[in-house]
Amino acid sequence: MTTTVTGAAPFTAAESAAIRGDFPILTRTVRGGRPLVYLDSGATSQKPYAVLDAERAYYTTSNAAPHRGAHLLSEEATAAYERARARLGAFVGAPAHEMVFTKNATEALNLVAYAFSNATVGRFTMDRRDEILVTAMEHHANLVPWQELARRTGAKLRWVDLTPGGELDLTALDGLLTERTKVFAFTHVSNVLGTVNPVRELAAAAHAVGALAVLDACQSVPHLPVDLAALGVDFAAFSGHKMLGPMGIGALWGREPLLDEMPPFLTGGSMIELVRMEESTYAPPPQRFEAGVPMAAQAVGLAAACEYLDGLGMERVHAHEQLLVEAALDGLAQRPWVRVLGPVDATRRSGSVAFVVDGVHAHDVGQVLDDAGVALRVGHHCAWPLHRALGVTASTRASFAAYTTLDEIGTFLAALDTVPAIFGTGA
Amino acid sequence: MTTTVTGAAPFTAAESAAIRGDFPILTRTVRGGRPLVYLDSGATSQKPYAVLDAERAYYTTSNAAPHRGAHLLSEEATAAYERARARLGAFVGAPAHEMVFTKNATEALNLVAYAFSNATVGRFTMDRRDEILVTAMEHHANLVPWQELARRTGAKLRWVDLTPGGELDLTALDGLLTERTKVFAFTHVSNVLGTVNPVRELAAAAHAVGALAVLDACQSVPHLPVDLAALGVDFAAFSGHKMLGPMGIGALWGREPLLDEMPPFLTGGSMIELVRMEESTYAPPPQRFEAGVPMAAQAVGLAAACEYLDGLGMERVHAHEQLLVEAALDGLAQRPWVRVLGPVDATRRSGSVAFVVDGVHAHDVGQVLDDAGVALRVGHHCAWPLHRALGVTASTRASFAAYTTLDEIGTFLAALDTVPAIFGTGA
Amino acid sequence: MDLYQELILDHSKRPQHAGLREPFDAQVHHVNPTCGDEVTLRVHLSGSDPSATVEDISYDALGCSISVASTSVLAQECLGHSVAESLQTFAAMRAMLTSKGADRGDETVIGDGVAFAGVSQYPARVKCALLGWLAFTDALVRAGVDITPAEAGATP
Amino acid sequence: MDLYQELILDHSKRPQHAGLREPFDAQVHHVNPTCGDEVTLRVHLSGSDPSATVEDISYDALGCSISVASTSVLAQECLGHSVAESLQTFAAMRAMLTSKGADRGDETVIGDGVAFAGVSQYPARVKCALLGWLAFTDALVRAGVDITPAEAGATP
């Protein structure tokens, strides 16, 4: 039996079946009545009843604009929203007041990037003498905002390249991180390669030159136990919809003194201290970064997702998903007409397996699998430069969640075996 | 019987009762078992079953990341999301491709404001020679983003003051709109005064000097039939949560050639055309402005809200709410210890009535009403400069929706009558 | 209504020690951003040690009955007492206000402050009741008193 | 699978008229942003009137079987025909692809294009099938042909 570092056990067949029973969509059928085999959780996860019910309960009992009223419903809505903030913080090892709700991880990363161009004093100011460091394996959400920041400020964007094995080329880090580097933004887990990056080491390297470390935690928080503060980074962004929570909500975590120093990004109601026609002053974090009526119902749903995941135990979720990753890697390794992207060693990766099929475009692979009821993602997965670096136009990605089963990996591999014959590429 | 300009009739008692049956929260009780009298729809509205069910149906049948996959669920999610865009557009008289989904109206207004500072060529560029015009009755969401834009670009912020009657001082407009004015941002309906502004006239005045007209439609779209294109403005922002839709979604409408010319705001996945490490190019609107996985479930819910409102008929919703406004204004006029803010003529206003009670602070008024089960908003309602201009610190606001009844206005007035005695201010 | 005890209404109508007076060691201006309520508050101390006496608390309060009355009680209960005692009174007042009804307040420590016990049931009003007190501790700090952020009532 | 008609697989394996040739009047490069598929396409015309002949369509297509085969069909069906006929073929092809299965395609107009009728059931793949065609109409415009945005296949 596979175990993780922590020794947690994957779910038993009975547990797995019970978990699947919590996700109503998993009973639906697709294309010609086939059962749905959903292997696209890396794009967005499905939602358990607990999340749907929590959101609905909020709407049917306590809905009001949080922080904008003194009546009972408004008090209840405010309490529910702030409880959700604390619950989410607890899930990732952070105090409530360091958690900012955003609409998705993308907004969270933009919030940090805009802080640099909006700042007029202090450590967030940026100009043409400064540098921004990213990596060649970033999702567009953790690349394009920095390109745009570079454009706005004149700063220079640099990046860490990849080794042929699909890991960051850490030997180059020394030359890339200099006293000019103001910020180093990198992903915890690659959404294509599955690579788990050495976050502590990267954060320490950033801090050694006085740069801030920004973590894209989109593909780690849903899949591993994550303690953001312990990872040593300064900021982290992730999305609710990838961790069994509702769409339309994400989060930025930031260390208190840094959030304190950051200028606002979106401005408007609820983030102000004092407003005059001539000028305004702003509330302390996290309110400073939450302009307008917030997504309170979604926050409540996300808190329910944290509760659900903690109920399963994130160690066990991780152990379970590692089992799936191994099974997928093993199965693909037995098919010489398939090339897996990223580390071949399952312990160096997490949550997903992307691959290319010799002579068959990913769109065509995906289509055949879809026809067999297997839903997975094809394309560049919002990591186009990474695909270019790997020399492939597009890849096919199977990605997992707590509700995914070993049987589904089997169905996926069996369907994959029909591909070469259809496209006459032998096998 | 009160009728609107269009001659539509308010809801009959039976219709009203049926409508209330669609809103589960309205059956709950508050403070000591009293029935909830929700008069805070201007802050956020309650949600009918139709909206809650549509969102849940999306999650339990078609949930996937829209525009990010080729499998069946992803196709269904994409179709649902784009259908929702078209439905929302139809509700406000705009084609789908001119509708951008945002997390709330605040983000939508910030999106336009940041376009000016992000632009490096064309009509959106802004510098210290330019001017921005707003009004003294704006919600913070349509004031602070422009203050911040002025700060970023060096442009000058000017504003239209108010007449003693709580309307815009249009006599000053000529002097305020000059060939330096790049943008004139104003609200359709004031969220405090209820004043309905002469949008066509203001837009024409803006266009006469070559300025763009940005409309805050937050308090009009939920309450009146609105045809944005016919109003003559260039952009409009509004929120889903105020129009019976879910939280966490809002919209920006913009004329196609203008959206085409605007640089992106939030950047990341799904809004790109081509990404290289060195630089990226961007998709056409509306995708250009929707970075990251969008709030598809909320879009579907919002479309259901449009469907629900159109089922009631916006003319009738408006007629119904005008009846409530009149009843509230009449009742308050009979109480000499109450001063109503804004026009006294109901035909010049919409959706809400804000007032002050002689010698009693709004917080205290609200508390007494809350104790009687009447939920309404107290404070400056995110329009602090407006309150300062009116010479009041805070006010109490009763605001309405299709589910509000005349009986509730009666309950509200009766509870209000207990206020002077409690605070010993006579009456 | 339970909330509006006679004592609160009395204090709000006739705020004790109201008005801005000289001399003073520090003046602060605090605002409640949700409703726009404001208080300008001055302190005059005999020194900056815990044992120093609060010689004067003078203020101009614009706000709801709860915030004005609470500032009045602050002046009444702390004026003439030592800085250390005042901070104890503040701590007890705050503990009661944030107790959600569990702590009814000790009259021997907070005096008329016990009238505010009901406020703890209304989270949105706790800010009102604390407005003057937080201005007071801020003013103490500015007058040179060495107190921790927690003692001064900083939220975490 | 219905989608992968023999004709499509043939065209994708042996794309007709593939490669970039001279002379040409215009060259364009189109990309499908969701998957990164690319086509570089050149047109050579005998003039810029509707009656002018499409003398050559040469291209380099990198993509899925649907996009490569569709570009191959484009070259096969339009090369040697007039600009006006080519635009009619495009319009018919597009009508079929966006019909969600309602329009099975007219072989007398679109030739091998009828093999793509099944694609209209898969909205995400319609873009693939249109990639080469949209590049073609774009190239016509750049070569001086006067066609409306609608004729050129612009989305509204």
Ligand SMILES: Cc1ncc(COP(=O)(O)O)c(C=O)c1O
């Ligand atoms: C007139 C007006 N404008 C803007 C807003 C901001 O809307 P939101 O907070 O949903 O972004 C509101 C409501 O809060 C409003 O009433």
Ligand SMILES: Cc1ncc(COP(=O)(O)O)c(C=O)c1O
């Ligand atoms: C690694 C990574 N970063 C960032 C994102 C962006 O998240 P969202 O689209 O929810 O903002 C994603 C997913 O799309 C991702 O996988």
